[in-house]
Amino acid sequence: MHDPQLAADGRLRHLLTLDGLPRARIESLLDDAARLRAQWRTQRALPPLLAGRSVVNLFFEASTRTRTSFDLAARRLGALVINFDIASSSTSKGETLEDTLATLEAMDADAFVVRHRENDTPALLASHCRQAAILNAGDGNRAHPTQGLLDLLTIRDRKGRIDGLKVVICGDIRHSRVARSDVHGLQALGAAAIHLCGPTALLPAGAAFPGCVIDEDFDVALTDADVIIMLRIQRERLEHATQLDGAAYHARFGLTGQRLARAGHDALVMHPGPINRGVEIDSSVADGAQSAILDQVANGVFVRMAALAQLLAP
C-alpha cells in the first residue's frame, strides 16, 4: 500500500506518523534540523525558506508548548502563521471539518498543523487536501511524529548514534502517542532494545508495540539503559486506572537519583514535558547533568522547521 505521506517521487507530502517512514527520510529530517540549528545559532537569522507560505495551526486540544514551537519554526523561516481559533470558528456553527479545511485551502493556506484527540483525524484531513500539507501535532494515542523526531535528534546529538542503544520508556504507555512515535523512530534508526515500563493497567497489549520488551519492574529495566524517556503521568487517569496515587506511583516508577544510578553512568534522561516534579521525575534528575529535557524543547523548533521546509519550500 502506498504511504499517503509520501509523494510518488518519494518526497514528503504530509507528516502524519513515523510509522513506515523510510530511515533515509527520517535521517534527512534530522540532518536538515541540525543544519538549520547551526545556522540559527551562529547568525540568529535563517533564509526565508517559507516566504509567501501560510501555515494554519488547527489545535483541537490545548497545547501551548507544541503550538508555540510550530509557530516559531514557521515564522522564523518567513511563513505567515494563522492560529485558528476553533472555539469561535465555523466548525462551531456546524460546518464540517472538511469544509473548514477546504475554505482555508481556498485562501491559499499551504499547511495545517493539526492536533486532535481522535486517532486519524490528521490522516483524514490529508485525504481531503488538494495541495496543502498536513503536519500531525498529535492525534489521540496514535502518533506525534515531530516529538519523535526531536527525541531522535536529541539522542543522536548526545550519544552520537541511535544504532545499538538500549532505551527505556516509562509511564502511561497505553495512551501515549509520544511512546508510539518514539518507538517507530528508534526502531527505524536501529535501536537495539526498547523496554516499556509502567503500571499493568497502563501497559499496552504487547501486539501494539512489536519488537519491544514489556517490563513491569522499572528497576530491572533500567539496568544498563542508554536512554530513559519518562512520560508525563495524568493523575486523574492514574488514579482511575490503577488506584495508585502520585506518591505510590513515584515509589515504583518515579525517576530518582538512586534509581538513575542503575542505568549507564552517562544514561540520558528525557521527558516530553510538561513535567510533574516529584511524581514521575525528581527535580534533582530533571535539572541534573544527565537531563536533556531543555535540549528536547530547543530541538523541537528545528525539527519542525525541517519538516515545514521539506513540505513547503519551493
Place this chain on the structure above:
Amino acid sequence: MHDPQLAADGRLRHLLTLDGLPRARIESLLDDAARLRAQWRTQRALPPLLAGRSVVNLFFEASTRTRTSFDLAARRLGALVINFDIASSSTSKGETLEDTLATLEAMDADAFVVRHRENDTPALLASHCRQAAILNAGDGNRAHPTQGLLDLLTIRDRKGRIDGLKVVICGDIRHSRVARSDVHGLQALGAAAIHLCGPTALLPAGAAFPGCVIDEDFDVALTDADVIIMLRIQRERLEHATQLDGAAYHARFGLTGQRLARAGHDALVMHPGPINRGVEIDSSVADGAQSAILDQVANGVFVRMAALAQLLAP
C-alpha cells in the same frame, strides 16, 4: 448628501457599504483585486503595499472565515495585524468603544476591520476616526461590502459581465447583510433582474429592496437564472419565524440538482458559507461543476487586499 466613505477628492476613505458607491469605484476595486490575484498566482509574492501599516481586527461577533481572510490579505501585503480580543479588552472594563478606537488610533493603527451585530456601528466609528479607515466586515443586517465585492468578482470572472444578468438570491433575505450588499453591487453594475426568494416570514418588506422582484416560489424564480446565490439558513431563526424544520425548508428552498436544472444550463451557484449541506443546498450541487463557492472564498482575500490598498497605500 456627501458619502462619508469617500474623501473630497473621490478617493476611498472608509468602506462601509456598497450602497451609493459609484460604479467606477466598485469596478476599480474589482480590477485591483484581479490584478493582485494574477500577481500572487504567478509569483506567490506581492509588493509590500502596506509596509509600516497596522490593521486592527475588531470582531464583536465571531467569524473566523472573514477575519482570517482580512488577516491574510493585510499580512500578505506587508501590514501588521492585531487581532483585538474584545473579551479581555478595556471595552469590557466599561471604556466606550469610541475611547478604545481613539486609544488604538493613538498607537498609529491605520485601519479597523469591524464586525458588529448592530447596524451602523462601523459608520459610527468612522465618524470618530481622525485618520484611520474603517472597513465594515458585516454590521447587523445592513451591509457586508467585501462579501458583495467578492461575489461581484466571482460572477464577473465566470460570466464575463454583470450587465444584463438574472440573479436569484434565496434564503433569509430579511436578516441578510449579504443579500443587501449583493443587491447594491449587482444593481450598480447593471444586473437586469434580481429575484429574492424565501419563506414569507423571512422576506423583506418590498420597500427595503427597491428594484428587486419578491418571489415566494423558488422554482419559478429559477427559470433562466444566470446566477443563484443561496444564503445560509439559521435553524433556530427558521423554526422560530416559520415553523419550518430543515427538511421542510429543503423541500421548498433547498437547491437540489433537479431544481438547478430549471436555471440556465451554465447558471452559477454561489453561497457565502458556511454551508448547511442537505438543508439549503445539496452536496452534489455545492461540490458540482457549476458551484463557485470556493472561488468566492479565494476571491475574498483579493478584494480585501484591494480595499486595504486603496484605503492605506501611500
Place this chain on the structure above:
Amino acid sequence: MHDPQLAADGRLRHLLTLDGLPRARIESLLDDAARLRAQWRTQRALPPLLAGRSVVNLFFEASTRTRTSFDLAARRLGALVINFDIASSSTSKGETLEDTLATLEAMDADAFVVRHRENDTPALLASHCRQAAILNAGDGNRAHPTQGLLDLLTIRDRKGRIDGLKVVICGDIRHSRVARSDVHGLQALGAAAIHLCGPTALLPAGAAFPGCVIDEDFDVALTDADVIIMLRIQRERLEHATQLDGAAYHARFGLTGQRLARAGHDALVMHPGPINRGVEIDSSVADGAQSAILDQVANGVFVRMAALAQLLAP
C-alpha cells in the same frame, strides 16, 4: 545591593521598576524613545533593531491596552511576538511558572513581557532567566515602569523638563502601581513636589511614598500644579473601601473644568486610561486642550521600543 535589573557593566538587563534606576538610564530611555518617534513619524519605518528576536507576552491579567502597545513596539522593530495564552497553557496543567519560562527560553525567546497581579512575579522570573530579559508590564501595586516612562516622556515633551515641577496624583494611590512608578521616575528626574490625593482609605501610609505630600483636599493640592495625573477609580473597590459612590467621588476628586482652573493655566492633565468619564474626570477636561491623554498612549509605544531595543538589540 546590586540592582538585578542592571548588568555588571551598567547596561539594562531587565526592566522591573523605576525604583533605583539611575537618572542617566531613565533619560537615555526617554531619549531613545524620542529618537525612534521622530524617525517613525517622518518615515513610517524603523530599522529592524529586533530582527531575529522573539518576544513573549505573558499576561496573567487582561490588559489589551498595554499588551497591544508592547506588541506593536516589538513588531515595528522587526521582532516576532508570541501572545502566550495562559488559559490553555501548561501552567494550567500544573507546570510551574519557572518551568514554562525555561521551556520558552529553550525555544530562544529573548524577552518576556509580564503582567501579574502579585507583586514581584517579574523579579522572581528575572532571577530564573538564563539569558532572556524580563519586562514588567505591571505587577500588583508595585511597579509599572513603562507607564512611568511614558508619563515622563509626555511631561518632558510638553513642559520641556521635569526638574522643579509640581505634580499632583489623584485617586486610589494605595493600590496603584502607576502612582509608584510615576513617583520613582519623577523623583529621579528632579520634580520639586509630588502631592498624592484621594479618599483617606485609598491613601498610602506615608512611609510608602517618601518625599511626597499626602493631601486629602484635592482643591488645595491643585494650586499652582504643573501636572495633574488622574488615576482610574475602580468602582467596586471605591464603594467597598470608602462608602463613596461615583457621584460622591466625583464631587470631591473628579477633575472638572472649574477645578482645573485652580492649577496653573497651562497645567497638563494626564490619565493612564481607560478613563471613567464623569467619575474621576469630566469629558470636557479629558478631551480638552490641556489633556495629554492620547499623547501618553502614543508615547507608550515608543518607550517600549526603547526598552526592548536597549535590552535586546545586539
